[in-house]
Amino acid sequence: MSDIDIKRISYLAKLKLPEEKEEFYANSLKEIIKWVDNLKKIDTKEVKPLHNVTEKTESIRNDEVYKNNSVEEILDNAPERAQNFFKVPKVVE
Amino acid sequence: MVIGLEVHAQLKTSSKLFSSSPNQFGSDPNENVNFIDSGMPGMLPVLNFGCIEKAIKTGFALNFTINKHSVFERKNYFYPDLPQGYQISQFEFPILTEGFINIESGQNQKKIRIERAHLEQDAGKSIHDIDPKYSFIDLNRVGTPLLEIVSYPDLKSADEVVSYMSSLRQVLMYIDVCDGNMQEGSLRADVNLSIRKPGGELGTRCEIKNLNSFKFIRQAIEYEFQRQIEVIESGGVIEQNTMLFDTSSGETRAMRSKEFSHDYRYFPDPDLLPVNITQEQIDKIQHTVGELPSQKLERYINELKIEKDIAKIIIAEKENTDVFEKIHNETEVPPKLIASWLVGDIFAFIKENNLDVLSLLNKTKAIGELLKLILDDIISNKIGKEILPRVLNDQGSPSEIVKEMDLEQVSDSGELEKIIDDALKGEEDNISKYQGGSDRVLGYFVGKCIKATKGKGNPKLINKLLLKKLQK
Numbered sequence: 203m204s205d206i207d208i209k210r211i212s213y214l215a216k217l218k219l220p221e222e223k224e225e226f227y228a229n230s231l232k233e234i235i236k237w238v239d240n241l242k243k244i245d246t247k248e249v250k251p252l253h254n255v256t257e258k259t260e261s262i263r264n265d266e267v268y269k270n271n272s273v274e275e276i277l278d279n280a281p282e283r284a285q286n287f288f289k290v291p292k293v294v295e
Numbered sequence: 296m297v298i299g300l301e302v303h304a305q306l307k308t309s310s311k312l313f314s315s316s317p318n319q320f321g322s323d324p325n326e327n328v329n330f331i332d333s334g335m336p337g338m339l340p341v342l343n344f345g346c347i348e349k350a351i352k353t354g355f356a357l358n359f360t361i362n363k364h365s366v367f368e369r370k371n372y373f374y375p376d377l378p379q380g381y382q383i384s385q386f387e388f389p390i391l392t393e394g395f396i397n398i399e400s401g402q403n404q405k406k407i408r409i410e411r412a413h414l415e416q417d418a419g420k421s422i423h424d425i426d427p428k429y430s431f432i433d434l435n436r437v438g439t440p441l442l443e444i445v446s447y448p449d450l451k452s453a454d455e456v457v458s459y460m461s462s463l464r465q466v467l468m469y470i471d472v473c474d475g476n477m478q479e480g481s482l483r484a485d486v487n488l489s490i491r492k493p494g495g496e497l498g499t500r501c502e503i504k505n506l507n508s509f510k511f512i513r514q515a516i517e518y519e520f521q522r523q524i525e526v527i528e529s530g531g532v533i534e535q536n537t538m539l540f541d542t543s544s545g546e547t548r549a550m551r552s553k554e555f556s557h558d559y560r561y562f563p564d565p566d567l568l569p570v571n572i573t574q575e576q577i578d579k580i581q582h583t584v585g586e587l588p589s590q591k592l593e594r595y596i597n598e599l600k601i602e603k604d605i606a607k608i609i610i611a612e613k614e615n616t617d618v619f620e621k622i623h624n625e626t627e628v629p630p631k632l633i634a635s636w637l638v639g640d641i642f643a644f645i646k647e648n649n650l651d652v653l654s655l656l657n658k659t660k661a662i663g664e665l666l667k668l669i670l671d672d673i674i675s676n677k678i679g680k681e682i683l684p685r686v687l688n689d690q691g692s693p694s695e696i697v698k699e700m701d702l703e704q705v706s707d708s709g710e711l712e713k714i715i716d717d718a719l720k721g722e723e724d725n726i727s728k729y730q731g732g733s734d735r736v737l738g739y740f741v742g743k744c745i746k747a748t749k750g751k752g753n754p755k756l757i758n759k760l761l762l763k764k765l766q767k
Contacts (some may be wrong), residue, residue, distance in 0.1 A: 214558060215495075216373065253366045253563045261568070265308045265345025268315035269329070276328045276434075279335065286324040287431035290375045293421060 206231055296520050298456055298461050299448035304473040305351045305443045312416050312440035313340030320642055324433040332437045334378030340566055346440040349472045350390050350581045356587055358657050361393035363665040367567045370559045375432050376419035386561045389413035398458045407459050408447040415439050453516040457509050465588045469613050483507045490523045499533040503540050503547055515540040519547045599630035608638045618655045626663030628670055641682050661686050665693040715760055718743045
Protein backbone atom coordinates (compact mmCIF):
# COMPACT_ATOMS: atom_id res chain seq x y z
CA MET A 203 0.00 0.00 0.00
CA SER A 204 1.25 3.46 -0.88
CA ASP A 205 2.10 5.98 1.79
CA ILE A 206 -0.48 8.35 3.14
CA ASP A 207 -0.23 12.09 2.52
CA ILE A 208 -1.82 13.13 5.78
CA LYS A 209 -1.45 16.86 5.03
CA ARG A 210 -3.43 16.52 1.86
CA ILE A 211 -6.11 14.37 3.44
CA SER A 212 -6.64 16.77 6.33
CA TYR A 213 -6.79 19.63 3.84
CA LEU A 214 -9.49 17.90 1.80
CA ALA A 215 -11.43 17.04 4.95
CA LYS A 216 -11.07 20.62 6.24
CA LEU A 217 -9.48 19.30 9.46
CA LYS A 218 -6.61 21.02 11.22
CA LEU A 219 -4.30 18.40 12.79
CA PRO A 220 -1.65 19.38 15.30
CA GLU A 221 1.70 18.55 13.75
CA GLU A 222 2.75 16.15 16.54
CA LYS A 223 -0.43 14.11 15.93
CA GLU A 224 0.05 13.75 12.16
CA GLU A 225 2.04 10.54 12.37
CA PHE A 226 -0.46 9.00 14.78
CA TYR A 227 -3.40 9.70 12.47
CA ALA A 228 -1.49 8.58 9.40
CA ASN A 229 -0.75 5.24 11.04
CA SER A 230 -4.34 4.77 12.24
CA LEU A 231 -5.62 5.47 8.76
CA LYS A 232 -3.16 2.98 7.29
CA GLU A 233 -4.45 0.32 9.67
CA ILE A 234 -8.02 0.99 8.61
CA ILE A 235 -7.17 0.85 4.93
CA LYS A 236 -5.23 -2.37 5.43
CA TRP A 237 -8.27 -3.91 7.08
CA VAL A 238 -10.63 -2.75 4.33
CA ASP A 239 -8.17 -4.04 1.74
CA ASN A 240 -9.08 -7.55 2.87
CA LEU A 241 -12.07 -7.15 0.56
CA LYS A 242 -9.72 -7.19 -2.42
CA LYS A 243 -9.03 -10.85 -1.74
CA ILE A 244 -12.52 -11.74 -2.86
CA ASP A 245 -12.82 -12.74 -6.49
CA THR A 246 -15.48 -10.45 -8.05
CA LYS A 247 -14.91 -11.33 -11.68
CA GLU A 248 -18.42 -12.71 -12.05
CA VAL A 249 -20.16 -10.00 -10.02
CA LYS A 250 -21.84 -7.05 -11.68
CA PRO A 251 -21.03 -3.62 -10.20
CA LEU A 252 -23.68 -2.36 -7.81
CA HIS A 253 -24.25 1.38 -7.45
CA ASN A 254 -26.79 1.20 -4.70
CA VAL A 255 -27.53 -1.50 -2.15
CA THR A 256 -31.27 -1.54 -2.84
CA GLU A 257 -30.77 -2.38 -6.53
CA LYS A 258 -33.90 -0.42 -7.31
CA THR A 259 -34.36 2.29 -9.89
CA GLU A 260 -34.53 5.96 -9.10
CA SER A 261 -37.95 7.23 -8.15
CA ILE A 262 -38.84 10.08 -10.42
CA ARG A 263 -41.12 13.08 -10.16
CA ASN A 264 -42.80 15.13 -12.87
CA ASP A 265 -41.48 18.56 -13.74
CA GLU A 266 -43.74 20.55 -11.44
CA VAL A 267 -43.06 23.47 -9.15
CA TYR A 268 -44.01 23.16 -5.51
CA LYS A 269 -43.02 25.85 -3.05
CA ASN A 270 -43.38 24.99 0.60
CA ASN A 271 -41.11 27.42 2.37
CA SER A 272 -40.21 31.10 2.51
CA VAL A 273 -37.01 33.08 2.18
CA GLU A 274 -37.25 33.73 5.91
CA GLU A 275 -37.25 30.04 6.77
CA ILE A 276 -34.24 29.49 4.55
CA LEU A 277 -32.28 32.43 5.95
CA ASP A 278 -33.13 31.40 9.54
CA ASN A 279 -30.40 28.81 9.06
CA ALA A 280 -27.84 31.32 7.84
CA PRO A 281 -24.94 31.98 10.21
CA GLU A 282 -25.20 35.61 9.17
CA ARG A 283 -27.38 37.43 6.69
CA ALA A 284 -27.41 40.75 4.88
CA GLN A 285 -30.77 41.72 3.43
CA ASN A 286 -31.87 38.51 1.75
CA PHE A 287 -28.37 37.16 1.13
CA PHE A 288 -26.27 34.71 3.08
CA LYS A 289 -23.26 36.62 4.40
CA VAL A 290 -19.94 34.74 4.52
CA PRO A 291 -16.28 35.65 4.97
CA LYS A 292 -14.86 37.03 1.74
CA VAL A 293 -14.06 34.36 -0.82
CA VAL A 294 -12.37 35.57 -3.95
CA GLU A 295 -10.23 33.60 -6.28
CA MET B 296 -4.06 25.37 -31.68
CA VAL B 297 -6.17 22.53 -30.35
CA ILE B 298 -9.42 23.25 -28.56
CA GLY B 299 -12.06 21.20 -26.79
CA LEU B 300 -15.17 22.75 -25.33
CA GLU B 301 -17.26 22.00 -22.28
CA VAL B 302 -20.60 23.70 -22.74
CA HIS B 303 -23.03 24.05 -19.86
CA ALA B 304 -26.62 24.40 -21.00
CA GLN B 305 -29.27 25.26 -18.45
CA LEU B 306 -32.30 23.15 -19.15
CA LYS B 307 -35.60 24.89 -19.77
CA THR B 308 -37.64 23.08 -17.13
CA SER B 309 -40.14 24.51 -14.65
CA SER B 310 -38.49 23.04 -11.58
CA LYS B 311 -34.95 22.16 -10.52
CA LEU B 312 -33.03 18.92 -11.11
CA PHE B 313 -33.61 17.39 -7.69
CA SER B 314 -36.04 19.76 -5.97
CA SER B 315 -39.40 21.25 -6.87
CA SER B 316 -38.22 24.85 -6.45
CA PRO B 317 -38.82 27.08 -9.48
CA ASN B 318 -36.07 27.09 -12.10
CA GLN B 319 -36.26 30.76 -12.89
CA PHE B 320 -33.88 33.61 -13.61
CA GLY B 321 -34.18 37.09 -12.16
CA SER B 322 -36.06 36.40 -8.92
CA ASP B 323 -35.26 38.17 -5.64
CA PRO B 324 -32.28 36.70 -3.75
CA ASN B 325 -32.90 33.27 -2.21
CA GLU B 326 -36.51 33.31 -3.35
CA ASN B 327 -36.33 29.99 -5.24
CA VAL B 328 -34.61 27.97 -2.54
CA ASN B 329 -35.94 25.12 -0.43
CA PHE B 330 -34.31 22.90 2.17
CA ILE B 331 -32.93 20.53 -0.45
CA ASP B 332 -31.28 23.38 -2.37
CA SER B 333 -29.83 24.94 0.77
CA GLY B 334 -28.24 21.61 1.68
CA MET B 335 -30.07 20.98 4.94
CA PRO B 336 -29.22 17.66 6.55
CA GLY B 337 -31.66 14.83 5.96
CA MET B 338 -33.27 16.23 2.82
CA LEU B 339 -33.64 13.77 -0.03
CA PRO B 340 -33.20 14.78 -3.66
CA VAL B 341 -35.81 13.44 -6.11
CA LEU B 342 -35.00 13.39 -9.82
CA ASN B 343 -37.08 15.54 -12.20
CA PHE B 344 -38.15 13.48 -15.22
CA GLY B 345 -38.36 16.70 -17.29
CA CYS B 346 -34.55 16.83 -17.19
CA ILE B 347 -34.25 13.26 -18.45
CA GLU B 348 -36.61 14.13 -21.30
CA LYS B 349 -34.56 17.17 -22.32
CA ALA B 350 -31.35 15.16 -22.16
CA ILE B 351 -32.79 12.44 -24.38
CA LYS B 352 -34.08 14.99 -26.90
CA THR B 353 -30.56 16.40 -27.04
CA GLY B 354 -29.33 12.85 -27.52
CA PHE B 355 -31.37 12.52 -30.71
CA ALA B 356 -30.52 15.99 -32.00
CA LEU B 357 -26.76 15.56 -31.53
CA ASN B 358 -26.49 11.94 -32.69
CA PHE B 359 -25.61 10.55 -29.27
CA THR B 360 -25.83 7.04 -27.93
CA ILE B 361 -28.55 7.27 -25.30
CA ASN B 362 -27.64 5.20 -22.26
CA LYS B 363 -30.56 3.48 -20.61
CA HIS B 364 -28.55 3.16 -17.45
CA SER B 365 -26.86 6.16 -15.87
CA VAL B 366 -25.61 6.99 -12.39
CA PHE B 367 -25.47 10.19 -10.36
CA GLU B 368 -22.32 10.72 -8.35
CA ARG B 369 -21.04 13.27 -5.87
CA LYS B 370 -18.25 15.58 -6.95
CA ASN B 371 -16.79 16.89 -3.72
CA TYR B 372 -15.46 20.39 -3.34
CA PHE B 373 -15.92 23.21 -0.91
CA TYR B 374 -17.24 26.63 -1.84
CA PRO B 375 -19.85 28.80 -0.11
CA ASP B 376 -22.21 28.87 -3.09
CA LEU B 377 -22.45 25.06 -2.94
CA PRO B 378 -24.02 24.40 0.46
CA GLN B 379 -24.15 20.60 0.04
CA GLY B 380 -20.37 20.46 -0.12
CA TYR B 381 -20.63 18.43 -3.31
CA GLN B 382 -22.15 18.78 -6.73
CA ILE B 383 -24.41 15.97 -7.92
CA SER B 384 -23.17 15.09 -11.39
CA GLN B 385 -22.70 12.08 -13.62
CA PHE B 386 -19.20 10.74 -13.99
CA GLU B 387 -18.55 7.15 -14.97
CA PHE B 388 -22.00 6.50 -16.43
CA PRO B 389 -23.32 9.63 -18.17
CA ILE B 390 -26.71 9.62 -19.89
CA LEU B 391 -25.26 10.43 -23.34
CA THR B 392 -22.06 9.26 -24.99
CA GLU B 393 -20.39 9.61 -28.42
CA GLY B 394 -22.34 12.18 -30.40
CA PHE B 395 -21.41 14.70 -33.08
CA ILE B 396 -22.52 17.88 -34.79
CA ASN B 397 -21.69 19.26 -38.24
CA ILE B 398 -20.50 22.85 -38.20
CA GLU B 399 -19.45 25.32 -40.86
CA SER B 400 -15.76 25.97 -41.08
CA GLY B 401 -15.04 28.54 -43.78
CA GLN B 402 -16.71 27.22 -46.92
CA ASN B 403 -16.73 23.62 -45.69
CA GLN B 404 -18.66 21.46 -43.29
CA LYS B 405 -16.76 19.88 -40.46
CA LYS B 406 -17.84 17.13 -38.13
CA ILE B 407 -17.11 17.86 -34.48
CA ARG B 408 -17.21 14.79 -32.28
CA ILE B 409 -18.78 15.06 -28.84
CA GLU B 410 -17.44 12.75 -26.17
CA ARG B 411 -20.31 12.86 -23.71
CA ALA B 412 -23.10 14.87 -22.16
CA HIS B 413 -24.22 14.49 -18.57
CA LEU B 414 -26.74 15.98 -16.17
CA GLU B 415 -25.56 17.94 -13.17
CA GLN B 416 -26.57 20.66 -10.71
CA ASP B 417 -25.59 24.28 -11.06
CA ALA B 418 -24.15 26.16 -8.05
CA GLY B 419 -25.33 29.42 -6.49
CA LYS B 420 -23.98 32.90 -7.08
CA SER B 421 -21.44 34.76 -4.96
CA ILE B 422 -21.40 38.54 -4.99
CA HIS B 423 -18.07 39.96 -3.93
CA ASP B 424 -18.41 43.66 -4.57
CA ILE B 425 -21.05 44.81 -2.08
CA ASP B 426 -18.96 44.57 1.08
CA PRO B 427 -15.15 44.73 1.37
CA LYS B 428 -14.97 42.03 4.07
CA TYR B 429 -17.80 39.69 3.15
CA SER B 430 -19.18 37.81 0.18
CA PHE B 431 -22.93 37.66 -0.29
CA ILE B 432 -24.52 34.44 -1.45
CA ASP B 433 -27.68 33.97 -3.48
CA LEU B 434 -28.69 30.31 -3.75
CA ASN B 435 -31.43 30.73 -6.36
CA ARG B 436 -29.34 29.02 -9.03
CA VAL B 437 -28.41 26.08 -6.78
CA GLY B 438 -29.80 22.87 -8.21
CA THR B 439 -30.70 24.32 -11.60
CA PRO B 440 -30.41 21.48 -14.13
CA LEU B 441 -27.40 21.65 -16.43
CA LEU B 442 -26.47 19.48 -19.35
CA GLU B 443 -22.70 19.55 -19.72
CA ILE B 444 -21.72 18.80 -23.31
CA VAL B 445 -18.07 17.84 -23.69
CA SER B 446 -16.52 17.92 -27.16
CA TYR B 447 -13.40 16.13 -28.34
CA PRO B 448 -10.48 18.46 -29.06
CA ASP B 449 -11.54 18.73 -32.71
CA LEU B 450 -11.65 22.53 -32.91
CA LYS B 451 -8.72 24.36 -34.45
CA SER B 452 -9.51 28.09 -34.36
CA ALA B 453 -11.58 30.74 -32.61
CA ASP B 454 -13.83 30.83 -35.69
CA GLU B 455 -14.53 27.12 -35.41
CA VAL B 456 -15.26 27.42 -31.70
CA VAL B 457 -17.76 30.20 -32.33
CA SER B 458 -19.32 28.23 -35.18
CA TYR B 459 -19.58 25.12 -32.97
CA MET B 460 -21.05 27.06 -30.08
CA SER B 461 -23.63 28.84 -32.22
CA SER B 462 -24.65 25.61 -33.98
CA LEU B 463 -25.06 23.96 -30.60
CA ARG B 464 -27.09 26.90 -29.32
CA GLN B 465 -29.30 26.81 -32.39
CA VAL B 466 -30.04 23.10 -32.01
CA LEU B 467 -30.75 23.36 -28.27
CA MET B 468 -33.17 26.22 -28.90
CA TYR B 469 -34.93 24.38 -31.75
CA ILE B 470 -35.60 21.36 -29.58
CA ASP B 471 -36.69 23.59 -26.70
CA VAL B 472 -34.05 22.24 -24.34
CA CYS B 473 -32.35 25.56 -23.51
CA ASP B 474 -33.40 29.17 -23.98
CA GLY B 475 -29.94 30.02 -25.32
CA ASN B 476 -29.76 33.28 -23.41
CA MET B 477 -26.02 33.65 -22.95
CA GLN B 478 -26.24 36.97 -21.14
CA GLU B 479 -28.26 35.36 -18.37
CA GLY B 480 -25.81 32.46 -18.27
CA SER B 481 -28.15 29.86 -19.78
CA LEU B 482 -25.31 28.75 -22.01
CA ARG B 483 -21.68 29.02 -20.94
CA ALA B 484 -18.47 27.49 -22.16
CA ASP B 485 -15.20 26.31 -20.65
CA VAL B 486 -12.47 26.36 -23.28
CA ASN B 487 -9.59 23.86 -23.13
CA LEU B 488 -6.75 25.15 -25.26
CA SER B 489 -3.30 23.85 -26.05
CA ILE B 490 -0.85 24.52 -28.84
CA ARG B 491 1.42 22.33 -30.89
CA LYS B 492 3.61 22.53 -33.94
CA PRO B 493 2.03 21.11 -37.10
CA GLY B 494 2.18 17.33 -36.72
CA GLY B 495 3.82 17.66 -33.32
CA GLU B 496 2.73 16.25 -30.01
CA LEU B 497 -0.18 17.75 -28.06
CA GLY B 498 0.88 20.47 -25.64
CA THR B 499 -0.28 20.97 -22.07
CA ARG B 500 -3.74 22.49 -21.98
CA CYS B 501 -5.15 25.37 -20.01
CA GLU B 502 -8.82 25.65 -19.23
CA ILE B 503 -10.52 29.04 -19.46
CA LYS B 504 -13.65 28.95 -17.33
CA ASN B 505 -17.13 30.33 -17.72
CA LEU B 506 -17.26 32.32 -20.95
CA ASN B 507 -20.74 33.59 -21.65
CA SER B 508 -20.59 35.47 -24.94
CA PHE B 509 -19.27 34.78 -28.42
CA LYS B 510 -17.19 37.94 -28.16
CA PHE B 511 -15.49 36.86 -24.93
CA ILE B 512 -14.91 33.34 -26.23
CA ARG B 513 -13.12 34.76 -29.26
CA GLN B 514 -11.09 37.27 -27.23
CA ALA B 515 -10.11 34.72 -24.58
CA ILE B 516 -8.94 32.20 -27.19
CA GLU B 517 -6.93 34.76 -29.10
CA TYR B 518 -5.26 36.05 -25.93
CA GLU B 519 -4.53 32.62 -24.48
CA PHE B 520 -3.14 31.39 -27.82
CA GLN B 521 -0.67 34.29 -27.95
CA ARG B 522 0.24 33.81 -24.28
CA GLN B 523 1.09 30.14 -24.76
CA ILE B 524 3.16 30.89 -27.87
CA GLU B 525 5.11 33.52 -25.98
CA VAL B 526 5.79 31.18 -23.05
CA ILE B 527 7.05 28.44 -25.39
CA GLU B 528 9.11 30.77 -27.58
CA SER B 529 10.86 32.26 -24.57
CA GLY B 530 11.86 28.73 -23.57
CA GLY B 531 9.23 28.21 -20.85
CA VAL B 532 6.75 25.42 -20.27
CA ILE B 533 2.96 25.66 -20.09
CA GLU B 534 1.61 24.69 -16.70
CA GLN B 535 -1.75 23.00 -16.64
CA ASN B 536 -3.96 25.64 -15.14
CA THR B 537 -7.48 26.84 -14.72
CA MET B 538 -7.74 30.35 -16.09
CA LEU B 539 -10.19 33.15 -15.67
CA PHE B 540 -10.93 35.61 -18.46
CA ASP B 541 -10.98 39.21 -17.29
CA THR B 542 -13.61 40.83 -19.49
CA SER B 543 -12.43 44.38 -18.80
CA SER B 544 -8.73 43.88 -19.60
CA GLY B 545 -9.27 41.15 -22.20
CA GLU B 546 -6.63 38.97 -20.51
CA THR B 547 -6.60 35.45 -19.09
CA ARG B 548 -5.03 34.73 -15.70
CA ALA B 549 -4.55 31.64 -13.55
CA MET B 550 -7.42 31.11 -11.13
CA ARG B 551 -7.20 28.24 -8.67
CA SER B 552 -4.52 27.98 -6.03
CA LYS B 553 -2.00 25.36 -7.08
CA GLU B 554 -1.14 24.21 -3.57
CA PHE B 555 -2.96 20.93 -4.12
CA SER B 556 -4.31 19.62 -7.36
CA HIS B 557 -8.05 19.08 -7.26
CA ASP B 558 -9.35 15.84 -5.94
CA TYR B 559 -13.08 15.59 -6.37
CA ARG B 560 -13.37 12.11 -4.83
CA TYR B 561 -16.30 11.08 -7.00
CA PHE B 562 -18.53 8.33 -5.66
CA PRO B 563 -22.12 7.23 -6.42
CA ASP B 564 -24.57 9.39 -4.51
CA PRO B 565 -26.16 7.12 -1.89
CA ASP B 566 -29.26 9.37 -1.85
CA LEU B 567 -29.97 8.61 -5.50
CA LEU B 568 -30.59 5.30 -7.19
CA PRO B 569 -29.30 4.52 -10.66
CA VAL B 570 -31.46 5.87 -13.48
CA ASN B 571 -32.92 3.23 -15.76
CA ILE B 572 -34.88 4.39 -18.79
CA THR B 573 -37.04 2.12 -20.91
CA GLN B 574 -37.12 1.88 -24.69
CA GLU B 575 -40.79 2.96 -24.60
CA GLN B 576 -39.85 6.18 -22.80
CA ILE B 577 -37.08 6.86 -25.31
CA ASP B 578 -39.35 6.20 -28.31
CA LYS B 579 -42.00 8.51 -26.92
CA ILE B 580 -39.50 11.32 -26.48
CA GLN B 581 -38.11 10.83 -29.99
CA HIS B 582 -41.45 11.98 -31.42
CA THR B 583 -41.10 15.33 -29.68
CA VAL B 584 -37.73 16.24 -31.21
CA GLY B 585 -39.15 17.99 -34.29
CA GLU B 586 -37.30 19.33 -37.31
CA LEU B 587 -33.68 20.28 -36.68
CA PRO B 588 -32.06 23.41 -38.14
CA SER B 589 -29.99 21.47 -40.66
CA GLN B 590 -33.07 19.57 -41.86
CA LYS B 591 -35.06 22.78 -42.12
CA LEU B 592 -32.30 24.47 -44.12
CA GLU B 593 -32.21 21.61 -46.56
CA ARG B 594 -36.00 21.65 -46.98
CA TYR B 595 -36.12 25.42 -47.47
CA ILE B 596 -33.47 25.26 -50.18
CA ASN B 597 -34.52 22.10 -52.00
CA GLU B 598 -38.28 21.98 -51.61
CA LEU B 599 -39.22 25.62 -51.18
CA LYS B 600 -36.54 26.87 -53.59
CA ILE B 601 -35.34 29.64 -51.31
CA GLU B 602 -31.84 30.98 -51.91
CA LYS B 603 -29.28 29.55 -49.52
CA ASP B 604 -28.21 32.85 -47.98
CA ILE B 605 -31.79 33.91 -47.31
CA ALA B 606 -32.77 30.48 -45.98
CA LYS B 607 -29.83 30.68 -43.58
CA ILE B 608 -30.95 34.00 -42.20
CA ILE B 609 -34.42 32.61 -41.56
CA ILE B 610 -33.32 29.41 -39.85
CA ALA B 611 -30.79 31.26 -37.68
CA GLU B 612 -33.53 31.78 -35.10
CA LYS B 613 -36.37 29.38 -34.45
CA GLU B 614 -38.87 32.22 -34.11
CA ASN B 615 -38.10 33.40 -37.66
CA THR B 616 -39.10 30.01 -38.98
CA ASP B 617 -42.32 30.07 -36.94
CA VAL B 618 -43.33 33.32 -38.64
CA PHE B 619 -42.20 32.21 -42.09
CA GLU B 620 -43.99 28.89 -41.90
CA LYS B 621 -47.21 30.48 -40.70
CA ILE B 622 -47.29 32.90 -43.66
CA HIS B 623 -46.39 30.06 -46.00
CA ASN B 624 -49.25 27.92 -44.71
CA GLU B 625 -51.78 30.70 -44.98
CA THR B 626 -51.15 31.98 -48.50
CA GLU B 627 -50.40 30.74 -51.96
CA VAL B 628 -47.57 33.18 -52.51
CA PRO B 629 -44.32 31.47 -53.59
CA PRO B 630 -42.15 30.81 -50.51
CA LYS B 631 -39.27 32.56 -52.21
CA LEU B 632 -41.21 35.84 -52.27
CA ILE B 633 -42.22 35.47 -48.61
CA ALA B 634 -38.63 34.73 -47.63
CA SER B 635 -37.11 37.71 -49.40
CA TRP B 636 -39.69 40.10 -47.97
CA LEU B 637 -39.29 38.68 -44.48
CA VAL B 638 -35.51 38.92 -44.48
CA GLY B 639 -35.60 42.33 -46.18
CA ASP B 640 -38.15 44.97 -45.33
CA ILE B 641 -40.09 43.10 -42.65
CA PHE B 642 -37.10 42.31 -40.44
CA ALA B 643 -35.80 45.83 -41.04
CA PHE B 644 -39.10 47.16 -39.71
CA ILE B 645 -38.89 44.89 -36.65
CA LYS B 646 -35.37 46.00 -35.93
CA GLU B 647 -36.08 49.68 -36.44
CA ASN B 648 -39.03 49.60 -34.07
CA ASN B 649 -37.36 47.34 -31.52
CA LEU B 650 -40.07 44.72 -31.80
CA ASP B 651 -40.07 41.02 -31.09
CA VAL B 652 -40.09 38.83 -34.20
CA LEU B 653 -42.85 36.77 -32.63
CA SER B 654 -45.13 39.83 -32.67
CA LEU B 655 -45.42 39.13 -36.41
CA LEU B 656 -47.32 35.95 -35.67
CA ASN B 657 -50.66 37.77 -35.54
CA LYS B 658 -49.88 39.79 -38.67
CA THR B 659 -49.16 36.88 -40.96
CA LYS B 660 -52.55 37.10 -42.70
CA ALA B 661 -52.01 40.77 -43.56
CA ILE B 662 -48.48 40.12 -44.80
CA GLY B 663 -49.75 37.27 -46.96
CA GLU B 664 -52.43 39.51 -48.41
CA LEU B 665 -49.93 42.25 -49.20
CA LEU B 666 -47.65 39.82 -51.00
CA LYS B 667 -50.59 38.45 -52.96
CA LEU B 668 -51.44 41.98 -54.18
CA ILE B 669 -47.89 42.34 -55.44
CA LEU B 670 -47.87 38.89 -56.99
CA ASP B 671 -51.12 39.62 -58.86
CA ASP B 672 -49.69 42.91 -60.17
CA ILE B 673 -52.38 44.90 -58.39
CA ILE B 674 -49.72 47.01 -56.75
CA SER B 675 -46.07 47.42 -57.63
CA ASN B 676 -43.24 46.11 -55.48
CA LYS B 677 -42.35 49.69 -54.70
CA ILE B 678 -45.83 50.60 -53.47
CA GLY B 679 -45.81 47.40 -51.44
CA LYS B 680 -42.70 48.55 -49.61
CA GLU B 681 -44.26 51.93 -49.03
CA ILE B 682 -47.39 50.64 -47.37
CA LEU B 683 -45.68 47.84 -45.42
CA PRO B 684 -45.23 49.95 -42.25
CA ARG B 685 -48.95 50.77 -42.25
CA VAL B 686 -49.81 47.10 -42.65
CA LEU B 687 -47.47 46.11 -39.80
CA ASN B 688 -48.84 48.88 -37.60
CA ASP B 689 -52.32 47.41 -38.02
CA GLN B 690 -53.61 50.47 -39.87
CA GLY B 691 -56.04 48.47 -41.97
CA SER B 692 -55.81 45.49 -44.28
CA PRO B 693 -53.51 45.85 -47.31
CA SER B 694 -56.38 45.95 -49.81
CA GLU B 695 -58.17 48.61 -47.76
CA ILE B 696 -55.02 50.71 -47.60
CA VAL B 697 -54.47 50.34 -51.33
CA LYS B 698 -58.06 51.39 -52.13
CA GLU B 699 -58.08 54.21 -49.64
CA MET B 700 -54.84 55.69 -50.99
CA ASP B 701 -55.72 54.95 -54.59
CA LEU B 702 -52.51 53.02 -55.14
CA GLU B 703 -53.65 50.31 -57.48
CA GLN B 704 -51.17 49.76 -60.21
CA VAL B 705 -52.11 51.14 -63.61
CA SER B 706 -52.06 48.15 -65.91
CA ASP B 707 -54.48 49.48 -68.48
CA SER B 708 -52.53 49.63 -71.77
CA GLY B 709 -54.74 52.40 -73.19
CA GLU B 710 -54.14 54.64 -70.23
CA LEU B 711 -50.45 53.86 -70.17
CA GLU B 712 -50.06 54.50 -73.88
CA LYS B 713 -51.48 57.96 -73.43
CA ILE B 714 -48.99 58.64 -70.65
CA ILE B 715 -46.12 57.34 -72.76
CA ASP B 716 -47.13 59.50 -75.70
CA ASP B 717 -47.13 62.53 -73.41
CA ALA B 718 -43.77 61.61 -72.01
CA LEU B 719 -42.22 61.27 -75.44
CA LYS B 720 -43.43 64.68 -76.57
CA GLY B 721 -40.59 67.11 -77.14
CA GLU B 722 -38.01 64.32 -76.66
CA GLU B 723 -37.01 64.02 -80.33
CA ASP B 724 -33.32 64.37 -79.47
CA ASN B 725 -33.40 61.53 -76.98
CA ILE B 726 -35.47 59.35 -79.26
CA SER B 727 -32.93 59.60 -82.00
CA LYS B 728 -30.19 58.93 -79.48
CA TYR B 729 -31.97 55.67 -78.54
CA GLN B 730 -32.41 54.75 -82.14
CA GLY B 731 -28.73 55.49 -82.57
CA GLY B 732 -28.01 52.73 -80.02
CA SER B 733 -27.99 54.40 -76.57
CA ASP B 734 -29.78 52.04 -74.17
CA ARG B 735 -29.43 54.40 -71.27
CA VAL B 736 -32.14 56.61 -72.71
CA LEU B 737 -34.66 53.79 -72.29
CA GLY B 738 -34.25 53.85 -68.52
CA TYR B 739 -34.74 57.57 -68.57
CA PHE B 740 -38.03 57.18 -70.44
CA VAL B 741 -39.31 54.42 -68.14
CA GLY B 742 -38.52 56.58 -65.12
CA LYS B 743 -40.29 59.55 -66.66
CA CYS B 744 -43.43 57.49 -67.35
CA ILE B 745 -43.56 55.95 -63.88
CA LYS B 746 -43.17 59.37 -62.39
CA ALA B 747 -46.08 60.56 -64.48
CA THR B 748 -48.22 57.76 -63.00
CA LYS B 749 -47.10 58.77 -59.48
CA GLY B 750 -45.35 55.45 -59.14
CA LYS B 751 -48.43 53.42 -59.89
CA GLY B 752 -47.64 52.45 -63.47
CA ASN B 753 -46.84 48.80 -64.00
CA PRO B 754 -43.15 48.96 -64.90
CA LYS B 755 -43.16 45.74 -66.90
CA LEU B 756 -46.00 46.94 -69.08
CA ILE B 757 -44.55 50.42 -69.51
CA ASN B 758 -41.29 48.88 -70.64
CA LYS B 759 -43.04 46.75 -73.19
CA LEU B 760 -45.21 49.52 -74.62
CA LEU B 761 -42.33 51.96 -74.69
CA LEU B 762 -40.13 49.58 -76.66
CA LYS B 763 -42.86 49.08 -79.19
CA LYS B 764 -43.30 52.80 -79.68
CA LEU B 765 -39.61 53.57 -79.88
CA GLN B 766 -38.99 50.94 -82.47
CA LYS B 767 -41.48 52.50 -84.84
